[in-house]
Amino acid sequence: MSVNFWIGDDYLKVSIVGATGYGGLELIRLLQNHPHLEIASLHTSSRFGRQIHEDSPHLLHMEYTLEEIVPEDIAKKADIVFLATPSGISVQLAPEFFKLGVKVIDLSGDLRLKNPGNYERWYKHSAAPSEILQEAVYGLSEWNASRIKHAKIIANPGCYPTATLLGLAPLYTEKWATGKDVIVDAKSGVSGAGKSPSAGTHYSEINENFKIYKVHTHQHIPEIEQQLGLWNEESQPISFSTHLVPMTRGIMATMYVKLHRHTSTEELIDLYNTVYENHPFVRVQPMDAFPCTKQVFGSNFCDIGIAFDERTNKATIVSVIDNLMKGAAGQAVQNANIMLGAEESAGLLNIPLYP
Template identity: 65%
Template sequence: MKVSIVGASGYSGLELIRLLQNHPHFKVQSLLTSSKAGRNVSEEYPHLMHIQHQFEEIHLEKIAEECDVVFLATPSGVSSELAPQLMKLGLKVIDLSGDLRLKNSDFYKKWYKKKPAPEAVLKEAVYGLSEWNKERIQKATIIANPGCYPTATLLGLAPLIRNGYCDGSDIIVDAKSGVSGAGRSASLATSYSEVNENFKIYKVHEHQHIPEIEQQLEEWTAGIEPIEFSTHLVPMTRGIMATIYIKPKNPVTTKELHELYTSSYEEKHFVRVQPINQYPCTKQVYGSNYCDIGVGYNERTNKITIVSVIDNLMKGAAGQAVQNANLLFGLEETEGLMGVPLYP
């Protein structure tokens, strides 16, 4: 299958290029970006000097003639315009931005401060949380690839919420991300002197991923209360850690929780549950499509603690997008994604 990547010069787009170069069934046909059109890929990114591609302008009809699937690795507000046109041209679309994730267009306007996609497109888009939406993804035409924070958080909460261990009240998510999550565009907030030897909270009570997480939790069980969700910027390039606190309906044991998580994810290739009393670090998933999870119960506070880690550019973006593309085309979902994490 031939692939076009729109927004190919950003970090998620570059990660898609890296993954698809080694994919046995997908071939990169075109790399599209208005900001760098006409330049050779290697002029901008010397690590890709072996790839004979130029960045091109976005011409939708040309894409439709040449390709089977389009990855939209664009900033918010762009996919909402492109996705409807690509669908009309008969293309399958995987959108890595947040434009198609929220079914309620008023929520999108409130949290993203941009014009939403048409209602028909939002209705058609399938939320691509690969481990828990597999059957719907396989039948989809357009996929809304989940955000990085929601992926780590929802994979961490799914076994508890889906199996009725918790009622969805008083959920606290304390999340941290590496700087690449902010994208490649220069800004004061992510400059070296601002980030180095610093650790800061941002978008307090207003992060755009909050309604995305709540939407999926509500689909799993009705009556979910608003979550407490805090995000922090860590002076590292890649990685997300979501530390989640939730009260169970009834007291449980760490052993019981471990058995629940192990059984929930035993047939899901990219989620690895830690041994009892062990918790993951971001380094152990660096450069991979894995989500590693540790879980434990605090008898003194009657609270469950879940620690979920991913690489924000892989499982949180490009890796999950390729996983969804595999499902979309009836391939093994592991195709092109079984690389070992980078270490150290």
């Protein structure tokens, strides 16, 4: 039985490192109205001294001065620190906060892979120290809550892995999937590429265009396979590809899965409904309905559609999330809620913005 020792009269204090990026800004939005968490400070590597709204006019009238990243100072103000930084930074910051006794929720990919060599092969950076990697708990909220609750470091999942793993989990954990020949064809809006301008995210190059990128080389592949392997020892490498959709937010993963047995769409939907019964953020679609990304826009939901294909004897699983929410800041706050013993959905149960 867990003790919710953190919730009392006061808000818990949190700091955000990397506050001016898309992940950081989304955290600010979520924390502003959170019933238990309060922003203690916002940090950035280069713009400190400026007001947050100067570069982010949607925050006009919000008064926060951006501060330098000094872990010792942050430790005095914050109970939890969110690291919303590019890969390569948390490798260095996470150990410092760990030593200082500040809980860390890391939105980057730095702490997700248990095997340092694996990290270095896919990320092309030096990995974090092994003890930090071992300490880090993979923050797939629906599947790891008992460990998240007592974690000191959370490795918040990537956007593609969240959509993919929530979609595949019932088939893998219940051993319906053979674990062979799984195809994940994933599509993402452009905000997943972050806020820094580049040729690949220049408006005129993306608009009225559909691209495939990082074919067979995306760094989220080992993250997905690591978790699939934990669920099912027989799982083999997946085919995984990533595409850029001319929109800002949203991810869809379309998945083609070979099963151990012949089944039906009804049976599959039943399975998913059972597995996700007590998980408010996973919404299994009814028969013949398939989700679109817009139906989760601005929310923490992961909507899943399911069909069994009689002709090919495979299941088609379609999973959608908002990449900045369930795929980043939303799940990070969900994990913070779990850590502090609050309702998992505290501050997160808004209706998606539609249209």
